[in-house]
Each structure stands twice: as C-alpha cells, then as structure tokens.
Amino acid sequence: MFLFTVKRFFYAALTLAVLAIVVFFALRIAPGGPVAFLMGPDQSNREREAAIAKNLGLDQPLLIQLWRWLGNMAKGDFGYSYFHRQDTLAVISERFPATLELALVCFTLAIVLGVGAGALAAYFSGSIFDKFVSNTALIILAVPSVWMGLLLIVIFAATLKILPSAGQETLGNSGNILDHLAHLILPSLSLSSGYIATFALNTREVVAETLSADYIRTARAKGLSESWVVFRHAIRNALIPIISLGGMALPDLLGGSAVVEAVFAWPGIGQLMVDSFGRRDYPVVLAISMLVAVTVLFCSWLSDVLYHLADPRIKYG
C-alpha cells in the first residue's frame, strides 16, 4: 500500500512536469505575446518593448525562463500576472471558490439525482417510471449545457420571472443565503443536466445487470431482507463503473463551468481562463493548466482508492 502510494505520487509528479513543459512551449511557439498586448496602441517603440520584456523576464533564453518558472512553482510561487498586476495565486484564488461551488453542487446533483433515479429505474425495470427516466435522460442528453442555459433563462427568468438569470448575488444583497441559492439554481441545473442523465442511464444499466445476477437470486433465496439484498449486495457491486464515471466527471465539470459561467455571468475561473488565454497572460494560463491537471490526477487517484474500497479484490495502485 505504502509503496503504491509512493509510486503513484512519482507518476503524478512526472505527468505534471511533462505537462508543464508541453504547455509552456505550446504557449511560446504561438505568434504574438504579452509584450505586444501590454504595449497597447503604440506598437512602434522598440525601447519600451525591450524594457517591458526585460521587466517580465521575457528577454531571457526560453530554457532559463522554463527553469525559473518550474523552480518557482516548486516553491509555491506562481509568478505575477501581467494583466492583473497581482500575484497569480491571488488572482486565481479570488475566482476559484465560485467555480468550485458550482462544480461541487453539480457533482452532488449528478450523484444524488442521477444515481438515485438510475437505481430506482433499474429496480422497477420495465415500469412507467423506468421508461420515464430513460426517455427523459435521452432527451436531456440532446440539449448541451450552453443551449440548456439559454433555454432555462427563457423559461424561468424571461417568461416566468421567478429566478435570476445572471450573477452570483443581487447587488447590495451580499450575504443573503436565499438570494445566493436562487442565483445558483439555473447555472447548476444547466451544467449538471447532462451529467445527471449520463449517470442515470449508466447506473440503470449496471444495477439492472447486477440485479439479474445469480448471487442476487441466491441472496433472496437465503431469505435476506430486500433492503439488505439491494444495498449490501447489488448496489455495492454496481459501484465500480459509477465510480469511474464520477472520477472523470469532476475534472470535466471544471471545463464545463467555463461555458456555464459565460452564459450566466458567474464570477468563476472559466471566464478568467478564456480572457487570460487571449491576453497571453502566461503565468495565469500556466497556473490554471496546472490546477486542472492536479484536479485530474487527484480524481483519478481518488477513484482508484474508491475502487479498492468498493471491491477489495481490486488492488489499490
């Protein structure tokens, strides 16, 4: 177990380093750069150009810049945002909580509603409820989150006028929990709908398959109570594919939130990401890429641990 953790950690660090180098060079190969952006309308002043480049350390050879960046990052220093003129970590940590909030709410919704509806549909396989769940899920899957967001705004904000269509809270009303929740409903629904549907369809299939397995019949024949059979025997064995879905959904939600944040003017990291790419704000772009990569690696590690917990036959590592 300990050895596996060490090995895993080593692989993760290696992946991060390779990824950091790839993203670094991908950004630098591209035409244009932060200097041109920072110079503004007067692009002809060569002295100023050189001064800005020197100031940002961009006049150094690429390899030295890469080395410095990696070294500083290892010390927890992500550099200074060219555009925000602030520490990169400060810029990101100002925006990250909103995105995390959205992503976690959506993840919870996907697990509770998706897995719940799927498991129930499987248990009452062939019933009206089962057909309702499957068909609704298929229809929802045909509505990508962008379009779902606009549709929800048209219905709930424009026509029914019962929910706000943008932002995280009403101006001058900060700290009001109800107001905050009302603002959260539409963005989280449009981001999570696709995941809820995917989770429901997959869970339904796995649980239905498990419920028809021989050992379930044996368990029932032994006279075990129905709830014991379902929760201890069936659900637990159906967990593995659900865990692997969940492990992939969480990092994906970070990308998806970029879209939903644009629709609902949600003050998260998505918009910052889009803008920073455009401004060639290297430190911010690199830091966000690392953040996404760490999330991906963390979730894949977490799902491996959960695999092991759900099914001890699967070796951790």
Add this chain to the structure above:
Amino acid sequence: MVEIDERNESLAPLVRVLPGGAKAVKNRLLLTNRLLKRRISIPVILGLLWFVLLLTGPLFIRIDPNRIDLYRFVEPPSFNALLGTDENGRDVLARVLAGARVSLIIGFSSAAISLLLGTAFGSLAGYLGGWLDNLIMRFVDFSLAVPTIIIILLVAAVYGAGEFQLILTIGLTGWMPVARLARGQVRELKEMLWVEASQSIGASASRILIRGIMPALGPVLFIAGVSELRRAVILEATASFLGAGILLPNASWGNMLTSAQVYLLTAPWLALAPGFALSITLLVVGNFRAVVAAPRLKKKERVA
C-alpha cells in the same frame, strides 16, 4: 466475437477459422440484420429525413445567410422570413442551414480523424501488448480526463479560431475512447483460432491486423464513430459559443446562440431556432447509435 456464436451456431466454425468468413458473417449478422430487419423504424426514417432537409435546405431557401439588411432588425417569424431575422436583419432560417453545414462538416471530419487514430493506436496496443500497450493506455487514461473545451480554448487563443483548427483539435482529442474500445475488441479477437492459423502460415502482424482483424471491428467502430460525431457537434457549438470556433459573420449554431443571448427576453426565436436544430440533430444521431448498438456493445462502451 462471441455474440455471433450465440446467435447462429451453424456459422460459428466459419467465424473462428476464416478471416474472410468472420468479415462476411459479422457483416450479415450484426449490421445489416440490425439495420434492415429489426430496426428500420419510423424514428430512423424521420432521422434520415432531417439530415436530408438540413443538407438540401439551401437549395430551397435561396437567401444569402450573411446578407445584412438593417431595415429588417429582429423581425418575428413571418412568410418573408420563416424563422424571423436577427439583429443584423439576416434571415435566421438561412443561417440555421448554413450552421448545419458547418456543424456536419466539422462533426464528420473530426469523427473520421478520431476513428482513424483511435483504431490505429487501439489495435496496435491490443495486438502487440507489452510496453507499447502500457504507454498508449496510460496516455489514454490521462487525456480522457482532461476537459476538451479547455484544450480548444488554448488552441484558439494560440493559433486563432477557425473551422480547420476546430476539426483538428476535436479530432485529435477524441480518439481515446475509440482506442479503448478497439483495444478491447482486438484483444478478444486475437485469441481466435484463425489468427493462430494465419500466424502459422507466416502471415505478418500487419497483414493479420489489416486484413483479418480490422474488418471484424466494423460494427464497434460504427457505434464509436456515431458517439464521436455527437461529441464533435456539441463541441463545435460550445466552442463557437465561446468565440473559439466559427467566427462571425459566418453562421454556426453556437455563435447564433451567443448573439441571441441579448435578445432572450424580446426575441426568443433567435435562440430557439439554432437551439432546437442542435437538439434535433443530437436526438437523431443518438437514435442512430441506439439502433445499431447491441446490448453487448453498449455494455462495453459504458466503460469508455
């Protein structure tokens, strides 16, 4: 493929021994049967009709989708403009059809790239095994989890937004699930007797892969291809919505939705038209997939 044996015992020996046999039998039993005999249904016909309408629409609606007419600012649907006009007086129906063209071109091209790469990497990993298998699959596991939309944004910021960039990015980020699927199938297929037979008469690995195993992958790849098409259509719309795909004035369902955002209260048809076009297309594509996917294949795909 085990399912062939289950369905038709008399053909099983043929499938096991002859590569050509496997190909012919597989085609007859899986694809053709499922499409023609069991599932040619009203939804399938309607779906095909939808694609025909999207593709032949411009022949009937002979309006330039980019023609600006500021005297016709945001008109509701009427006989002059069946789906109304947008904020520049452009015909919404003509733009929906132009967007369909873009969406389908990007969808099919990037799905083709994903299929090609995925099959190549997946079957190599599955057939050769060993460290190559390990390397490819490790890469697949990791990159499956990286959100594609972030990569698209990065590429658009660095190399500019456009149709070509979009096709390449979506195609190059989509081959991993296909590779997983192909790998699993190849690992199953290579244990068959005819592979051993071919090896014993001196057939090379590439010959066995290309002549023997590839044809048998057909149905699985068809389903994977449809999934890729679905994914590409969604990604194109999303990227264009964020300004990282098709740029104005050219029409795409995604960038039509962006412009419609401002008019959600006053002119909802601007959003509803491209939105429903997108949804109907995705429903049709999803239905094609369901038609061909046998229960067994669905189970395989769940993992991907």
